[in-house]
Amino acid sequence: MKVTFPHMGNQYIATKVLFEELGVDIIVPPVCSKETLEIGTKYSPESICLPLKINIGNFIESIQQGADTILMSGSCGPCRFGYYTMLQKEILQEIGHNIDFVLLDPPQGDYKTFVNRIFHITNTKNPYKIIKALAQGTKVLYQVDELDDIAYYKRPRQRKIGEVDNLLEQFQKEVRNVKGYKEMKQLVGETKEKLMAIEEDPNKEVIKVGLIGEIYTIIEPFVNLNVEKKLGEMGVELDRSLKVSRWLTEHLYLHPLGLSMEKDIIKEAKPYMKTMIGGHARETIGYAVKYAKEGYDGLVQIYPFTCMPEIVAQSILPTIEKDFDIPYLCLIVDELTGDAGYSTRLEAFVDLLKRRREMKEDAKLLSGY
Amino acid sequence: MRNCYLGIDVGSVSTNVVLMDENKEILGKVYTKTQGKPIDAVKRGLKEVQYQITDEIKVKGVGTTGSGRHLAAMMVGADVIKNEITAHGIAALNFVKGVRTIFEIGGQDSKIILLKNGIISDFAMNTVCAAGTGSFLDRQAARLDIPIQEFGNKALLSENPVRIAGRCAVFAESDMIHKQQLGHNQEDIIKGLCDALVRNFLNNLGKGKDLAGPVVFQGGVAANVGIKKSFEEALGFEVLVPPHHEVMGAIGCCLLAQEHASKNNGTDFKGFDIVHSGYQVKGFECLDCSNGCEVIEIMKDGQLTARWGDKCGKWSNNITTDQEKLA
Incomplete structure (x- = not known):
């Protein structure tokens, strides 16, 4: 059995550790690239959302390297994502890949199937071993997400532009060569130290932007055309509303127990959206309000073309823009998105935010006299 | 001096x-x-x-x-x-006092810029289609055999504009041909096109935005008086075209x-x-990873001066070392 899984930002690092600790053979799909997208677009329905196309590309690239089992997570379908596994199974079958699909949906009463699936994919029936590996995987996920947070802080402040991303790129390459929790932990630790040591330029003007929108597009750098790097190097410190680590804790650990970390966010979203409408629309709205209240300079929303929940959120965001006087930019991505137009919009948005900041500071100075 | x-x-x-x-x-x-x-x-x-x-x-x-x-x-x-x-x-702010809204229609894109208290507060660029931009108008003028400079004046002569679908360049063109084969006169068709483009612009870019005056209309297409008039009819107030609109x-x-x-x-x-100086541009596809970036090299008088197009920065970053080697 050789297990593979789709990419989603840093998630693959944790999944790799999880399976290596269990002694299961895995194939990490190659980094998402133009080729991944081309393969995915070729075999997917034309109007499906972008993440499915990338997933299909990942799967086929892994199958070419010998994978025979695919692990997908689900979330009981708050949007089209809920049907991904079925559709992907059909697509792969149609082009002649008879692949074992294992779906890990949160158990909705049917614990027997759920547990059997876990035993199947983990190749063991020892619950202690599974729980230990899962805990280690989760830990790595949190550590890697912490690296991202440090990078958000360092990117706009680095003296030599590009240093942060060179380091992270190096890290992504080395991740593929290390094995198991111990080695990974060490690599992450070393990278963290190097990141922290990057020289800062104290004179750089830094503005703060909240990144909101559909989870996959804001997490996977290839899909959002490296928005974090682009904005970071223009002098923007980011905060991302959704993270894989938070998502995992929420859906895997807390949700089955009826708990939630997102109570604040739901409360913030309430005046604009009272109920869950699917996807992460409510989180998008909630985080937008939260960032606005925390004094962020602007908001950037990203979502894949045809994403219904985010379209609803998009139509509400101008009201938040007005209510809190916070500028907002919406970017929609799909396989036809052009880099140049995208960069122009981001550049203009950052200009706008910087000018606003200058005006505000001038006004403060004047009123001080 | x-x-x-x-x-x-x-x-x-x-x-x-x-x-x-x-x-x-x-x-x-x-x-x-x-x-x-x-x-x-x-x-x-x-x-x-x-x-x-x-x-x-x-x-x-x-x-x-x-x-x-x-x-x-x-x-x-x-x-x-x-x-x-x-x-x-910035240009509009300096040439028209108190400007609140800018319509800019260029060759390939159109944008709307909103200003508040002398700074840009919001903007949008066309995302869907190039219908309504300069190159489409150029093409239609050429097809109807009218010099582009007179295209706008023709629209002003219209008394009974026809309705043309302006959502997409291809459909707009086939709709125009359809109307022309029915026998509508050229002025009415041109005016209909101007109306359609303005409708498309305001629906696509201006949606949900508070379009306050004074409105400035700039870019190459601002020379077209037909489009200007259609904007004024749609908005109900005057649209200013600054003196150097085409080079703003x-x-x-x-x-x-x-x-x-x-x-x-x-x-x-x-x-x-x-x-x-002589400039040459060379391009090659970097095959070192699966991204397959198309890297552009600019040579000035035979010397490499710039490179771009690579995602990882491997080519664009090592330009200085190359220059040192040459020197």
Whole structure:
């Protein structure tokens, strides 16, 4: 059995550790690239959302390297994502890949199937071993997400532009060569130290932007055309509303127990959206309000073309823009998105935010006299 | 000797060069077609603007904008490289007092810029289709065999405009042909097209935005009086077309260069002599990883001066070491 899984930002690092600790053979799909997208677009329905196309590309690239089992997570379908596994199974079958699909949906009463699936994919029936590996995987996920947070802080402040991303790129390459929790932990630790040591330029003007929108597009750098790097190097410190680590804790650990970390966010979203409408629309709205209240300079929303929940959120965001006087930019991505137009919009948005900041500071100075 | 600022806007259809003095007076302006050769267009623009100047001048700063801004910046040695939205916004702010809304329609894109308290507060660029931009109008004028300069005047003669579907360039064209085969006269069809484009612009870009006056209409298409009239009819108030509407992007660059010069010393401008330099562009596909980036190399008089297009920065970053090796 050789297990593979789709990419989603840093998630693959944790999944790799999880399976290596269990002694299961895995194939990490190659980094998402133009080729991944081309393969995915070729075999997917034309109007499906972008993440499915990338997933299909990942799967086929892994199958070419010998994978025979695919692990997908689900979330009981708050949007089209809920049907991904079925559709992907059909697509792969149609082009002649008879692949074992294992779906890990949160158990909705049917614990027997759920547990059997876990035993199947983990190749063991020892619950202690599974729980230990899962805990280690989760830990790595949190550590890697912490690296991202440090990078958000360092990117706009680095003296030599590009240093942060060179380091992270190096890290992504080395991740593929290390094995198991111990080695990974060490690599992450070393990278963290190097990141922290990057020289800062104290004179750089830094503005703060909240990144909101559909989870996959804001997490996977290839899909959002490296928005974090682009904005970071223009002098923007980011905060991302959704993270894989938070998502995992929420859906895997807390949700089955009826708990939630997102109570604040739901409360913030309430005046604009009272109920869950699917996807992460409510989180998008909630985080937008939260960032606005925390004094962020602007908001950037990203979502894949045809994403219904985010379209609803998009139509509400101008009201938040007005209510809190916070500028907002919406970017929609799909396989036809052009880099140049995208960069122009981001550049203009950052200009706008910087000018606003200058005006505000001038006004403060004047009123001080 | 007058101190001047140079602004260059390299767009898809036209390349504009403007020379402005310290009192924001336009000394020279050139509007020339890019015709797919931005390097030649920049050289031609510089040459022509040089002819227009009689006084002795000193260039204190250079700014570039438009989709070819990086290429132009590399050629002339720009101090400021800015996106089109900021450049257009700055220009309108300086030439029309209290402007609140800017419509800009260029060759390949159209944008709307909203301003509040003298700064840009919101903007949008066309995302769906190029219907309504300059190149589409150019094409239709050519098809109807009317010089583009007279296209707008024809629309003014219309008494009974026809309704044309303006959502998409292809459908707009087939709809126009359909109406023409039914026997509608040309003026009514042209006016119908202007109305459709304005409707499309306001629906696509202006949706949900508070369009307050004064409204400024700039970009190459602002020369078209038919579109201007259609805008006024749709909005119900006057739309201003500033005197240098077709080169506003370049003017914005001059203003940004002036601002830059006031804060920093010196300019990177390489002088007007660069029009005599030979530039070659070479491209290759880097096959070192699966991204397959298309890397562009710019050679000036046989020497490598710039590279871009790579995602990882491997090629664009090691340009300086190459130069050292050559020296």
